[in-house]
Amino acid sequence: MRQKVKEAAEALDYHPNLAAQSLIARRSFLIGLTYERPSPSYVVELQNGALSRLDDGRYRLVVLPFAHVASRPEELGKLLLRAGLDGVLLAPPASDQPLLLDMLERQRLPYARITPHSDLDRGLVVAMDESAAGHAVAQHLLALGHRRIGIILGDPSHAASIGRLEGYRRAFAEAGVGIDDDLIVTGDFTYAVGYEVARTLLASAKRPTAVLAQNDDMAVAAIAAARELGLSVPQDLSVAGFDNSEVSRTAWPPLTTVNQPVAQMAWDAADRLIAMLDGKTVPELPQRRDHAHELLVRASTAAPAA
Amino acid sequence: MRQKVKEAAEALDYHPNLAAQSLIARRSFLIGLTYERPSPSYVVELQNGALSRLDDGRYRLVVLPFAHVASRPEELGKLLLRAGLDGVLLAPPASDQPLLLDMLERQRLPYARITPHSDLDRGLVVAMDESAAGHAVAQHLLALGHRRIGIILGDPSHAASIGRLEGYRRAFAEAGVGIDDDLIVTGDFTYAVGYEVARTLLASAKRPTAVLAQNDDMAVAAIAAARELGLSVPQDLSVAGFDNSEVSRTAWPPLTTVNQPVAQMAWDAADRLIAMLDGKTVPELPQRRDHAHELLVRASTAAPAA
DNA sequence: GATACGCCTGACAACGTTTACCGATTCTCG
DNA sequence: CGAGAATCGGTAAACGTTGTCAGGCGTATC
Numbered sequence: 001m002r003q004k005v006k007e008a009a010e011a012l013d014y015h016p017n018l019a020a021q022s023l024i025a026r027r028s029f030l031i032g033l034t035y036e037r038p039s040p041s042y043v044v045e046l047q048n049g050a051l052s053r054l055d056d057g058r059y060r061l062v063v064l065p066f067a068h069v070a071s072r073p074e075e076l077g078k079l080l081l082r083a084g085l086d087g088v089l090l091a092p093p094a095s096d097q098p099l100l101l102d103m104l105e106r107q108r109l110p111y112a113r114i115t116p117h118s119d120l121d122r123g124l125v126v127a128m129d130e131s132a133a134g135h136a137v138a139q140h141l142l143a144l145g146h147r148r149i150g151i152i153l154g155d156p157s158h159a160a161s162i163g164r165l166e167g168y169r170r171a172f173a174e175a176g177v178g179i180d181d182d183l184i185v186t187g188d189f190t191y192a193v194g195y196e197v198a199r200t201l202l203a204s205a206k207r208p209t210a211v212l213a214q215n216d217d218m219a220v221a222a223i224a225a226a227r228e229l230g231l232s233v234p235q236d237l238s239v240a241g242f243d244n245s246e247v248s249r250t251a252w253p254p255l256t257t258v259n260q261p262v263a264q265m266a267w268d269a270a271d272r273l274i275a276m277l278d279g280k281t282v283p284e285l286p287q288r289r290d291h292a293h294e295l296l297v298r299a300s301t302a303a304p305a306a
Numbered sequence: 307m308r309q310k311v312k313e314a315a316e317a318l319d320y321h322p323n324l325a326a327q328s329l330i331a332r333r334s335f336l337i338g339l340t341y342e343r344p345s346p347s348y349v350v351e352l353q354n355g356a357l358s359r360l361d362d363g364r365y366r367l368v369v370l371p372f373a374h375v376a377s378r379p380e381e382l383g384k385l386l387l388r389a390g391l392d393g394v395l396l397a398p399p400a401s402d403q404p405l406l407l408d409m410l411e412r413q414r415l416p417y418a419r420i421t422p423h424s425d426l427d428r429g430l431v432v433a434m435d436e437s438a439a440g441h442a443v444a445q446h447l448l449a450l451g452h453r454r455i456g457i458i459l460g461d462p463s464h465a466a467s468i469g470r471l472e473g474y475r476r477a478f479a480e481a482g483v484g485i486d487d488d489l490i491v492t493g494d495f496t497y498a499v500g501y502e503v504a505r506t507l508l509a510s511a512k513r514p515t516a517v518l519a520q521n522d523d524m525a526v527a528a529i530a531a532a533r534e535l536g537l538s539v540p541q542d543l544s545v546a547g548f549d550n551s552e553v554s555r556t557a558w559p560p561l562t563t564v565n566q567p568v569a570q571m572a573w574d575a576a577d578r579l580i581a582m583l584d585g586k587t588v589p590e591l592p593q594r595r596d597h598a599h600e601l602l603v604r605a606s607t608a609a610p611a612a
Numbered sequence: 613g614a615t616a617c618g619c620c621t622g623a624c625a626a627c628g629t630t631t632a633c634c635g636a637t638t639c640t641c642g
Numbered sequence: 643c644g645a646g647a648a649t650c651g652g653t654a655a656a657c658g659t660t661g662t663c664a665g666g667c668g669t670a671t672c
Contacts, residue, residue: 013413018390019328020658023627028325030336030366040350040552047369060336060368060389063353083366084324107319191556220556227558246346250497250526252533252558326628329657 031273032080032088034064038189039217041245042262046091049266059086059274069094070157077103087273089266090114093158110276112269117159124276125288126269130160133258133293134167137240140256140295141210142175144303146238148183150201150208152218155188164214164242183208187218194218198225209237209304216241216248219255223300234302244296253299261291337579338386338394340370344495345523347551348568352397355572365580375400376463383409393579395572396420399464416582418575423465430582431594432575436466439564439599440473443546446562446601447516448481450609452544454489456507456514458524461494470520470548489514493524500524504531515543515610522547522554525561529606540608550602559605567597
């Protein structure tokens with residue numbers, strides 16, 4: 001009987017109406033993903049990671065990019081609450097907005113936070129130790145013998161910037177090397193701005209022998225700026241990035257960087273969010289999952305010229 | 307009165323239940339976007355373009371990547387039909403699958419096709435003349451004086467590959483230059499495969515003086531392969547890409563390429579799809595909209611060495 | 613032949629809206 | 643002051659499912 005009904009349904013191309021199912025099940029089977037405007041490869045990895053967990057087709061992924069979260073978290077909150085989602089994945093910097101988390105909690109919209117920096121005990125958290133990762137890459141340059149190291153920060157409204165910088169500082173302190181604040185410039189994680197600030201950094205009187213960029217896009221921009229000035233990488237200047245995004249592999253020379261397992265973290269976040277939605281009681285879920293970074297030494301860094 | 311109700315709703319954080327609205331309105335206010343696995347920047351541009359049209363918040367965008375469409379179009383059809391969408395944006399190569407279009411039409415799921423190559427009168431179409439674009443970039447290399455030009459094709463299951471190649475052939479014929487089939491290699495639009503086939507191309511006895519790659523990722527891969535062999539670009543080898551994706555701007559040297567207004571085309575596709583969904587009768591809509599390509603000459607191409 | 617059990621059928625309420633309609637009330641204007 | 647229009651509150655139906663419950667039928671058990 002069951003079989004016959006299924007066959008008939010198939011023959012008639014019948015699909016149950018999802019709106020009616022949602023109405024009675026009291027959920028929409030929609031998962032949101034919100035992110036700011038980071039590099040394309042970061043977005044795509046995030047998306048693919050989340051989708052690979054959703055691929056049984058029960059849940060669907062709605063993308064909700066939102067610019068300037070830090071200055072208007074309530075607006076993002078409204079957007080998310082109006083979107084009729086069952087749960088939402090928060091990529092940085094939205095994952096670090098206490099006001100946003102407040103709103104979501106008040107309205108009972110479950111969320112999973114991807115690499116937040118503060119309030120690590122709040123909600124579902126998929127974490128990576130940004131500070132340790134920053135430490136690793138800074139230590140690598142110091143071990144090569146660099147002493148005058150420039151730093152290109154990402155968008156200061158992303159907590160990741162602060163975390164990574166903190167790691168750099170630790171590594172410098174351990175090596176007994178002082179940080180020259182004149183060699184710290186601030187970008188916003190994009191190539192365009194990265195290029196501009198890299199130019200001013202490299203044109204300064206005390207030009208560094210190495211550059212720590214807080215993501216790969218800005219690192220590639222720094223390489224381009226160096227070439228414009230007639231410097232070759234890594235002979236005259238070492239450049240290290242962050243993220244192990246596609247561009248780090250396709251750049252020339254391939255970038256030394258830190259792998260951030262973005263796709264895997266997004267999978268994990270989706271996995272835990274869904275487990276929660278499917279009614280696994282919260283206590284049996286660990287609140288937080290940590291992922292390891294990995295330093296990838298490639299051809300863009302070398303010992304400084306004597 | 308109206309005002310008072312709105313205030314009360316606001317005060318209570320009341321949001322109407324979207325599932326119930328969908329049920330009665332007989333639509334879900336979900337738009338799907340399906341694509342294969344092209345470069346990250348293409349996906350992101352596509353997405354942002356579509357989202358910029360959707361940003362009034364009435365419609366939401368669901369992403370549905372799907373690999374190997376050409377070999378299993380019906381599966382994608384089922385996925386789309388089960389997703390409860392009001393309409394779907396088809397990026398290549400899904401936009402060129404007649405079986406898929408058949409299924410969507412049979413089930414009355416409206417769709418908009420982005421840069422299809424065949425059946426241009428079917429459904430809503432946002433087109434670009436791939437052949438003319440291919441012609442433009444090939445002509446550029448020929449005008450510089452190149453005669454031995456290598457070609458790196460994209461995935462042959464994408465109609466775009468064929469269209470662009472057709473344009474190359476026209477330009478070659480006009481210049482009275484024969485195409486050497488040994489200098490044509492086939493990639494799949496990815497960096498990794500592009501790198502491999504570029505190596506074999508450049509290692510061949512009759513090494514070309516210029517390379518036409520069918521997208522920017524493969525062009526960048528060709529530059530990397532050239533560097534590995536000690537060739538510098540553009541002195542020893544000119545390389546032209548396709549798409550004007552972010553990587554073409556961030557590469558070194560910046561790539562000569564053809565701008566494909568992806569974001570704008572996605573906006574257009576979303577615009578027309580929504581106009582259709584909102585009940586504008588089909589006749590008053592033009593069936594097809596064309597977008598112009600634009601040759602962007604940058605630093606990766608130059609006259610061949612004497 | 614009575615009882616218990618399984619499977620199937622049909623009827624009905626519920627989910628949270630929107631739309632339509634009716635009668636009652638208030639407002640506007642001559 | 644009265645006619646007509648506008649507004650209001652209330653009620654009911656509909657959207658397409660899922661879940662429950664009662665009742666009917668057939669089969670196995672004692």
